[in-house]
Amino acid sequence: MESLILLMLGTTVLTFFALVFLKPFSEAVGLNDVPDSRKNHESPVPAVGGLAVFFGLAASTLAFVPFDSDSISYFSGAMMCVLLGVVDDRSGLSAKFKLVAQVFITLFLCMQMEHFLFNLGDLVGTGDIYLGSASYALTALAVIGAINSFNMLDGLDGLVGGVALVIFASMAFLFSANGISFDMMLAMALAVALIPYLLMNLTIPPFKTKVFLGDAGAMLIGYSVVWLLIGGTQTNSPSFTPAAALWLVGLPLMDMASVMIHRVKAGHSPLEADHRHIHHRLLAAGFSKKTVLAIVSFLALVMAGLGVLGCVLNVPQPLMFASFMLAFILYNAIVGQIKSNSVV
Numbered sequence: 001m002e003s004l005i006l007l008m009l010g011t012t013v014l015t016f017f018a019l020v021f022l023k024p025f026s027e028a029v030g031l032n033d034v035p036d037s038r039k040n041h042e043s044p045v046p047a048v049g050g051l052a053v054f055f056g057l058a059a060s061t062l063a064f065v066p067f068d069s070d071s072i073s074y075f076s077g078a079m080m081c082v083l084l085g086v087v088d089d090r091s092g093l094s095a096k097f098k099l100v101a102q103v104f105i106t107l108f109l110c111m112q113m114e115h116f117l118f119n120l121g122d123l124v125g126t127g128d129i130y131l132g133s134a135s136y137a138l139t140a141l142a143v144i145g146a147i148n149s150f151n152m153l154d155g156l157d158g159l160v161g162g163v164a165l166v167i168f169a170s171m172a173f174l175f176s177a178n179g180i181s182f183d184m185m186l187a188m189a190l191a192v193a194l195i196p197y198l199l200m201n202l203t204i205p206p207f208k209t210k211v212f213l214g215d216a217g218a219m220l221i222g223y224s225v226v227w228l229l230i231g232g233t234q235t236n237s238p239s240f241t242p243a244a245a246l247w248l249v250g251l252p253l254m255d256m257a258s259v260m261i262h263r264v265k266a267g268h269s270p271l272e273a274d275h276r277h278i279h280h281r282l283l284a285a286g287f288s289k290k291t292v293l294a295i296v297s298f299l300a301l302v303m304a305g306l307g308v309l310g311c312v313l314n315v316p317q318p319l320m321f322a323s324f325m326l327a328f329i330l331y332n333a334i335v336g337q338i339k340s341n342s343v344v
Helices: 002-025 049-064 069-091 095-111 132-153 159-178 182-201 214-233 242-248 250-265 278-284 289-312 317-336
Strands: none
Touching: 002 049, 002 182, 049 069, 049 182, 049 214, 069 095, 069 182, 069 214, 095 132, 095 214, 132 159, 132 214, 132 250, 159 182, 159 214, 159 242, 159 289, 182 214, 214 242, 242 250, 242 289, 242 317, 250 289, 250 317, 278 289, 289 317
16 A cells, blocks of 8 residues: 555656656657647647656666566556657557557567457357457557547547546546556556646646647556556456446547547548547537546546446346447437537
8 A cells, every 4th residue: 555655656756757758858859739720829838748648657677566477568568659659649640650650569569578468358149249359450440449439539638637537537436446556556657656646737727838748648648548458357356347338438449430420421531630639629619628538537427427327236247238329329419419510
């Protein structure tokens, strides 16, 4: 318990100082988010939030957590994601190159770390669904999907950080049922690392200027979510079921899937950037930025809460999965009607 408390305090403090230190150098190293036709900020904003979170997380973990194969495996993949994101933030990489790089990182995750999806659980009541030779491909889809779902959600101050904090805190709670493990400590450290970032991103006093997560932050969060979901479900003593995992990441997952469906219906590429995300629709409907942040964060909290509750009450996996699919159908229908005539 003492090491967990030290880890949480250390991560918070070190991330804070990393933010303060990196921010003045953002322009010199080319890590500024410059406004364009798709962005609503008026002047360049330092995109060092993800890098600061990684530095705070890595330094405190190395200081207060035993150095073992789990920590080496996680940070090897996390470092590759952050480096890829930093290069993208600085120079702008093509979508195809990033996709290939993410697949490579996933293969490294699977082959070198032996950390991959192999069991989808009992989703339909016929017993556990084992993936066999499709394990690597499904893991790649999970990593790519998670990274891009958080990247897609990154369109409003505080949104990605708030949603990610809810997800990591929920997973930390579920991991704690099996004692203080590396995954539990990692989930909690990720949650608290996002707090100083959110304070600066939302310019909550004493902060007067903001920073963004950048692609480095979105990639770190997406990779970390998948790492922890695998660690929580693909073991002999799982902390939660694959069906519950869907609920834990329900908001970014539903938003990404819904946006892609509506793009295809409109005759566009599912990967084409637009303003169909839930936060864009709510803003177009006339809600203020603070209200939209509160609404979306609350939805993420409700979905993650249902996943936690399902685990605590031992709700059957087929029921958890069926209710998730029903919730997605309702979500897709409702969100699609929000000020739909103003969405481009």
